[in-house]
Amino acid sequence: MASQQKFEGWVGLDKDSAEGKLVWQAYDPKTFEETDIDIEISHCGICGSDLHALRSGWGPTDYPIVVGHEIVGKAIRVGKNVDKKISVGDRVGVGAQSGSCLRNSCRECTHDYEQYCQNGQTTTYGGKWPSGEKAQGGYAKFWRGNGHFVFNIPEGLASEDAAPMLCGGVTTYSPLKMGGCGPGKRVGIIGIGGLGHFGLLWAKALGADKLVAISRGTSKKEDAKKLGADDFIATQEEGWETKNASSLDLIVSTVSGANIPIMKYLQLLDVGGRFIQVGAPEDPFPQFHPFALIAKRVSVEGSAIGSPKEIEEMLQLAADKKIKPWIQEMPMKDANKAIVQFEEGKPRYRYVLKN
Structure with missing residues (x-):
């Protein structure tokens, strides 16, 4: 159950993890708040950002880290203060951003530009929540984070196709x-x-x-x-x-x-x-x-990622137009193999890990 004290996933312990040396182990999720949603992960896309973070390519990474920010799965716990119509059992996803200030005084957050919030953001992995707890990503069994950045996946859009769309x-x-x-x-x-x-x-x-x-x-x-x-x-x-x-x-x-x-x-x-x-x-x-x-x-x-409004619009367009990305599924257990092949440029054109 995602309410357990520990989650399990593929953890990067140092720069060598980018070479296919992730370790499957337990880690601490953030403390559950009533604005949060717990997701039982079915799919997680592999993004180039994952490799940059694992090898500290954009600056020093705060290890240990669980990467992955193209997450799709089932909502298994929904806080009572979540600001979206998401219920337990819904098929949902989360992308590269999991938090912003969301203040009524914030120009970016009140104009559908949350991804440019200047008052503090939380990336889905590699960042910190306002509590100071580490944000961890989707190469794992479960994910927990702010429900404002979680999206219903439209009917007619396959989970494996939706995952890489989220970043x-x-x-x-x-x-x-x-x-x-x-x-x-x-x-x-x-x-x-x-x-x-x-x-x-x-x-x-x-x-x-x-x-x-x-x-x-x-x-x-x-x-x-x-x-x-x-x-x-x-x-x-x-x-x-x-x-x-x-x-x-x-x-x-x-x-x-x-x-x-x-x-x-x-x-x-x-x-x-x-x-x-x-x-x-x-x-x-x-x-x-x-x-x-x-x-x-x-x-x-x-341009950086996209706003929650744009993500919802994009997902609906994909469902309506039956847009099919070119993906290759791999078992979550083969995450190390997948990131090595990703770095070698082998995917045509996105890898998606499946639990």
Whole structure:
């Protein structure tokens, strides 16, 4: 039962855990509060963030840590003060964020921008709850956290498909909506991986007039076409930025390498175009010249995950449009094998662990 004092899951004890050295053991969940929900986990997606955290890639990680923030399962305990219509037995999910200040005085929290709350946030793992207790994630049997960030999974959407949408999916859905993706828009998605494949699926579902997949080589060209791309740009080919200059209105970049050719990417934008970065590298981007922005009034922006409102909207769109991400299920017991293969770039295009 999730009401037990200890939970069990795959625990990272140090940087070596990123090399497939997670240890299955007991750990302390947060103390249950009446705003919390306990979830019996059925599925948890593997996200690139998990590897960054396990190896302390974005800064020192507070070990021990249980990663995983694409969680789907059954609500088995619902606090009486949960602010959503969730009942025991409901199929629910939680993504990368599990807490924000939720104050009536907070501009972000009262305008559906909880993911940008400046008064304190709790990430689903690797962070701290206001009590000071550690937040632990979904490579486990159970999860406990704030019900405001837990979502009903719509009927018709499989649990294994919903799980990777809760971080990877909304990370691309949010900037596409922010950028006005839809009829009349020419959209480019940089990187055909776990995030990028979602970007193509969403852009197609939102009705983009033209959808272009952008990758270094052509090995994923056929996949991109199957995911909805109308055209394909391979950046290993000479002169790609000149040939395709001023051809896009919106670019969403999912790549996390530090040495991306951002000046060339900006050439692809038409007047008033927007470049939105969602991939999070461990090192800084190269500098770019302000004239790249001035000459065509283009903007460079960033976007982080998505708000609860956007997640609910995205899940319903996926159910309505019967959107099917490209996933590979693996047993939760094989989590170590899965993260090693993930790091080697083997998934096409998301791994989902199943209890």
